[in-house]
Every structure is written in C-alpha cells, then in structure tokens.
Amino acid sequence: MSKEKPHLNLVITGHVDHGKSTLMGHVLYLAGVIDDRTIRSLESEAEKLKDPSFKFAFVLDRLKEERERGLTIDLAFYKFDTKKYYFTIIDCPGHRDFVKNMITGTSQADAAILTVSAKKGEFEAGIGKGGQTVEHAVLGATLGVSQFLVAVNKMDDMTVNWSKDRYEEVKSNVDRIFKLIERELQTKLIVTYVPVSAWTGDNLMERSSNMPWYDGPVFFEALDVFVVPEKPIDKPLRIPVQDVYSITGVGTVPVGRVETGVLKEGDVVVFMPSNKQGEIKTLEMHHTRILKAEPGDNIGFNVKGLGKKDLRRGDVAGPLDSPPTVVKEFTGRIFVIYHPTAIAAGYTPVVHAHTAQVACTISELQSKIDRRTGQTIEANPSHLKSGDGAMIKLIPTRAMVIEKFSDFPPLGRFAVRDMGMTIAVGIVEDVAPKKMS
Template identity: 55%
Template sequence: MGKEKVHINIVVIGHVDSGKSTTTGHLIYKLGGIDKRVIERFEKEAAEMNKRSFKYAWVLDKLKAERERGITIDIALWKFETTKYYCTVIDAPGHRDFIKNMITGTSQADCAVLIIDSTTGGFEAGISKDGQTREHALLAFTLGVKQMICCCNKMDATTPKYSKARYDEIVKEVSSYLKKVGYNPDKIPFVPISGFEGDNMIERSTNLDWYKGPTLLEALDLIQEPKRPTDKPLRLPLQDVYKIGGIGTVPVGRVETGVLKPGMVVTFDLLA
C-alpha cells in the first residue's frame, strides 16, 4: 500500500475578472474533482445563455449556489489530487470571502495561487494602486500565507497571443511588488496559462514553448510540505456550519493541531 498523500489547503486570489473561477473550475474538473455528468449539465445551461466563455466559472458558481441553498452535493467538490498532494480549495474566489475567511484565521492556506489577468488593461487594473492583485497579495502575506504561485492568465488573449514580452513585463512588475510585500519572488513560480483553453495547467502547451518552467499542476507539487502539529491536543476552529438535507448540521473548519478521525467523539467549547 502506497504512502498516503499529504493534505494541503490552497486559496485562489486575484483581481476581479482575472479568471479565478474559470481557472479553478477547469483545474478541479481536469483532475477529477467534478463529475463529468454534472459539468455537462451546467455547460449546456451556460451555452443556452450564450456564456460559452464562462463555462468553467459557470460550473463552479452554480455548484456553490447549490451548496449555499442546502442541497445535498458531493462534499469532495472542492478537492482534487496532484501527484504529491491531496488539495482542498478552501476559499471560493471573491474579495469579501477572502477577507472574511482569512482574517478570522479559521482557514489559513498553505499556499496562495494568485491569478493575474495578462490582457491589455486587465493587468494594469489589477496592479494599480487600488487593484485587488496588490490587495490580495498583501493580505495573503500579512495573514501568514508564505508560499505563493503566480499564474499569468489569459495568455491566449494577449497581443500578440501567447506573448513572451507581455509575460516578462508582468513578471518584472509583479515580482517588484511582491518583494516589497515580503515575499521572495525568486521562490515564486510564474506560470503562463490560459484558464479557459487549458494551456500549461495540466500539460505543457506548445503555444508557450518559450516557457521552460513548471505547469500549474507541477507548481502545486513544488509546494513545501506543511508541518502539522499532530502530537498536540485537537484544535479545530470553526469556519462555518452547514445544514445539509439528509445529514444534518455539519460544522466546517481546519484541524490546526492534533488528529481527527472518523468515529471520534469531540466536544465544542463556546468561547465568550
């Protein structure tokens, strides 16, 4: 029997419309985290509304809405596996959710994936003084997420398409900002991708043959394994509580210390 994979938590961050939902949805689907029949059903609905370019984001958002309405769905929805890790996307893309979940410290990630819009105007908006590329990167570092992967997204929509010059420009400017925040940009992979077309997400893309670094999937496997204090008493700060039909009330959170196993009896302490 092979060694059990280590579990890591990933948060997807970035400026509005940078392609967070599309990239996340596509990645989870490609790695088997979403049933094909489910995605086909939502793809059809997206096509009927002339939103083909939103098909992966549409799937992600529709499933999120189902969960919030209390409909029973596969609780493995936000999970996928790499060669090395068992990954959970702990935070649905979105500025408000990121702040709420991260500042409370209940779902601190092991690694942040920063999605950057590489298109003309898109990148500039995100990296501007009030842009969320800056804000999210600063929040991630401030709140203890010391590992990061940067994805230069929408490379299929640069001018010209899959432009190395545009990629180099973005890497230079974002690296400069990340260094000011506190990150070491030399240790951060900058992966040129297309979250919609799938370039460099799982497999190396011939459209980006000038790029010699890791794909997004390979970059996830390069994350340093987090140290878990399993020898200490169980502590699980609650992030949320779901009411799921047919199951009941389900508390949700991350095990910070100790071990939690099926069948264990646990006690919740209410702090004043």
C-alpha cells in the same frame, strides 16, 4: 480520493475578471472532479447565455449544488488531488468585509494561487492604484501563506497572443510586489509563475504548443512543487483561549487551538493578560487523552490550581520563560478597507486578533504608505481614507495580548471593526510590552 496523500489547504485569490473562477473550474475538470456529461451540459448552459467562456466557471456552481445536496460538514466545497497532494480549496470572497473572517479564522492556509490577467489594461488595472492584485498578494501573505503559485492568465487573449515578452513583463511586475511584501512582512516567500490560458487549458495539465519558449512547470506540476509547511513547534507555546469550562469531575478546562510551540502534560503555563499560572494535568483532543499537543491541534486542557473565573476568552497560554506579550501600545501596518468618512488619531474601533476583541485607540498616524512601492507618501498624516496604506500606533483600552507578526504570525495579524464593518486589516510591526507584576 486517497486519504494517504498529504493534505494542503489552498487559498484562491485574484479578481474574478482575471479569470479566477474559470481557472479553478478548468483545474477541477482536468483533475477529474467533474465528469464529461456534466461539462457538456454546462457548455450548453453557457451557450444559452451567449458566453462560452463561462463554461468552466459554471463548474463551481454545479459542484456547489452537489455539495449542498449531500450533507457534508467539510467546508471544502471544492477538492481535488494531484500526483502528490490532496487539496482543499478556500475561495476568497470578493466582498472585502469578509477579510476579517479570514484573518481571525482558524483554518490554516498552506499555499495560495493568485490569478493575474495578462490582458492589456486588465493587468495594469490590477497593479494600479486600488488594484486588487496587490491587495490579494498582501492578503495571502498576511494569512501566513509563504508559497504562491501565480497563474499569468489569458495568454490566449488577442492583446497578449502567447507573447513571452508580455509574460515576462507581468511576471517582473508581480515579482516586485512580492519582494516588497517580503521586506515589509519580514518573511520569506516562494513564488512560482506559470503562463496559462484558463479558457483553452494551455499549460494547465499539458504543455502548451502555443508557448514553446516556456520551459518551467505547467500548472499541475507547479502544484506539486508546494511543500507541506513545517509546524512551528520550535517557537514558544501560544494557545489563544476560546472558552473556559468548569467540568464536573475534571476541573477547570480552557479550550483552544495550539498556534505555536508544544504543550505537554505536567507543563506549567501562564495565561496572559489574566496573569495566572497553572500546571497542566491532562490534555484531550477529539475526546482522546494525548500526552502532547502541537500547532493546529484543537484541545481542551485541565489546569490545576485555577478556577473558571481566573481565565477568560482572549487570554493566551504560554511558557513562564517566554510569556505571551501584553502590550501597552503596538504599531500596526494597516490597509484601510472601508471607512465612510476618515480615520484620525483618537478614533477607537474594536481590534480583533486571535480570540481577543479589544477596543483600541489610534494614538498616532505615523505615515501613509503607497502599497505599490512601499514608499512613504506622507509623514504624520492628519487622516486616513478608504484604500490607504499606513503605519499607525494603537493603545488597547484594556489589557491585551498581541505579538509581532514576524515572531508569531497567527497572533500578529488583526482586523479593525466598527459599525458592523471591517474598517481595516493589518499586521503587528512592533510591540511596546507592558510590565506585568
């Protein structure tokens, strides 16, 4: 694979029943990642199981084994390239608990594929109450993805029969969901729709003769419509601190990933909530001295005038004229993933955001929201249960930096944890800053 093509991280979402694995298996096959001989042996495996539709889903299994045999640190178990890009794939786990790791992870999601079945009943379940299509669209946007490719799948199904009307119906319903997310997250999303059959391969690489009414890009063409997201270099600097070292002969060295803005030698930064300032002497990335660091760079930086004890994990470095926001209280738009009983005001779980983990008390349940329509179902509800969408207020039990999602997406999303489980995920709608002396 060419290393010169631009690289994009692709997040694969959608319910397994909607054909997500088959779609990705077929795409990887068409991209030449897996050879004919292997696909034939997979076919016979699938026939033995009396379910030939699993042929392409098996591709993912086979690749997994191959990756496991070869020692590669590349988390990209699946990768392929198109005319324009080199893609690595992150396949979203089905177990919702892992959403926490996606929210607090550092790997940049550049684009997402959402697989939506057009099959009668299946599509309706996906956008119905508790349906995963809405949830996955929201998750993608929460991860900071602004470009989506929606594969309207199973166009070959008997109940669909390559129908343009059914495709338009699915498309308009899904589009309504994305419009709602755009409004709620105050973000701009680019969404491309392609009617496909992951099973037969229609409209994946070759234009389908079964759908002559469709004149948009086929799946592979649509992948090349994606753009490399611009690095948020124009925003104020934000570097959540992962660790702080005291290195002999160097001095105090915080380590972290630049999320927004630019850091240069000689800059003076402030670390919040520790509220300590220091001048940057030198920066290093991959053991090499660099003069400036940009979003995505994992760096260590040597700070003059501060000791190791002055800083801690969860601190965020920022410029003096636009310091990271320490909050007295913040408003979160959340989705309750799972709670064994119910969430009420006074509940104090742990909030994970960037590198910080802080217990926060839910001070107010403002409203319960229907996530399919964005409408308030109930004002000031007494409690929230699994599957509920809501606006809530939280008060950190100790000083914490968190930002509005619309200002700093990587610092404005969070996971709520308790009892070893992910209770909820959300984005920060608003912040009430704390006065820092």
